[in-house]
Amino acid sequence: MATCAYLSTEETTNASRVCRLLLGPCTDEFRDVLRNKVPPSTLTHTLQQSIRTGNSPRLLPNQRDLVLPNCGQYTGNYDDMDISLLYTILRNICSLPPPSRGWGKNPDPSDRFVSANIERIHLARNQCGHSSSSLLSNSEFSSIWKTLRLAIKNLDNAFITDYAKDVDFLLYETMDPIWDLHYQEELRKQFENDRKTREMLVELERTVEDNTMRISKTEDKVQEISVQHKDKLKEWKVECSMYQETHSFPSMMEKVKTKHFVTFVGVSGSGKSATAHYIALKLAEEGYQVVPIKHIKQIEEYSDSKNPQVFVIDDVVGLLGLEKAKLYFLTECQQFIENPCMDKSITLMTCRENVFNEALMNPYESFFTKEENVIKLHDTENALDENDKKLLFKKYG
Incomplete structure (x- = not known):
């Protein structure tokens, strides 16, 4: 009977997931980069040239068998090469400028060139391959995954490939089908x-x-929205009767009107929900239909192509901490939020500051953290000034 030391845990799953990423999308990305730089039909000639000039890469015997035509295992197919051999060839015979800090070293974070991204993947492979443990903590996993996804995304952009979506798929793919x-x-x-x-x-x-x-689909949606949300909007109107516009409110309102979505970020009690609700009611005065929702997937369900709407959802990716399922569904709805079926429609989301910061560190990058679409209530431009404090004291005192 197996001992508890070998039971599957979240840490063992993290390690297995990273291995699948390195052996799958990362290796395939290397193969496509090499095909772009050196077509398979010219690899032998290119290697022979490097040998004659004394610049031949150091290859292990099993690696030479795969790249030299006089060896039994040679097929002329890059699909037979592993990530280590691919890295050696890319580094030595593809005329790639080295990373700013040189090959074999951790690249500068600002270095986004092809060689730097190849080096990031290579170093991650070495870190996991030489590890004496089959475990990866959540923080280690998050750091490695985020680094690999960014490297893949940069290489996708450089060579018109599309492996980033496979990285995202593997993040939530089952490990035991x-x-x-x-x-x-x-x-x-x-x-x-x-x-x-x-x-x-x-x-x-x-x-x-x-x-x-x-019953037509449109009539059903209108009826459902009317029944479920009528009381909620009444509550908002009562709460917002005491709302005090601050000096930064006009600029916040202007941002909302120029974006398809805005995320309000702040600590608990900072006024995120109150501001989102108040702005939604202001837009209602301009002809918008206000739609409070509890789940982000309801945007697809309630969308109206003929009338401008403002969807409002509080704590969009979690209340006390980041909930991966909510973040996943939010990303699934990105198309509907960024490109609503009615061009004037807007989505207002709120997020606690600690949850927002956790989302920034998550390897699964999300559009809702884009700086141009975020209003942080504690930023210098939005924090209460002396006049705001006097008005609030006067109103509530």
């Missing part, structure tokens, strides 16, 4: 063996079809 299929099959058997459940599902489908024929 066999057990996933097992649970799915067990659930399917339960439904098949439950005759009453099947009959209920058939009846439910029939009811849905009947309702769809009687």
Whole structure:
């Protein structure tokens, strides 16, 4: 029986996930870069030239077997080469300018050239490959993943590839598909063996079809929004009757009107929600339909292509800490938020400062942290000045 020391944990999953990233998208990115620099048909000639000039890269015997035509394993196909051999060839025979700090050294954070990104991936591979442990803490995993994703993204931009999406996929991909299929099959058997459940599902489908024929999709959405949100807007109006506009309010309102989405960031009690609600009600006076939502996916459900809307969601990626599931769904809705079906529509989101900072450190980069779309209530330009404090004291004193 296995001991507890070898049980799967979040740390072992972190290490396995990074290995999949290095052996998958990172290696394939290297292969595509090499194909761009040295087509497979010319590799032998290029290597022979480097040998004649004395600049031949140092290759291990098994590596020479893959690149020299007089060896048994040579296929002339880059798909047979691992990340170590690919790095050696890219570094030595592709005429790439070295990183600003040189090959084999940790690149300067500001260095975004091809060689620097190749070096970042190579160093991450060495760190994981030479580690004596099969564990990666969450902080180590976050740092390595963020570094690798940025390197892949930069190489994507340079060589018109698209491996960043594969990096994002692997971040949440299941690590044990066999057990996933097992649970799915067990659930399917339960439904098949439950005759009453099947009959209920058939009846439910029939009811849905009947309702769809009687009520149009648009009318259904309008009715649902009206029923669910009427009381919520009444509460906002009562709360916002005591709202005091500060000196920075006009600039905040101007930013909201020029962006499709804005994220209000501040500590608990700083007025994030109050400001978002107040601005939403101001926009309602200009003809906007205010739609409070609890889940970001409801934006797709309630979107109206004919009327301008302002969607409002509080604590968009978590209340006490960053919730990865909410961050994932937010990213899934990026297209609807950045390019709403009604061009004038706006999404207002609130986020606690500690959660926002945690999102900035997360390897899964999210659009909602873009500086041009963020209003930080404690920034110098938005913090209360002396006149604001006097007005607040007068109103509440």
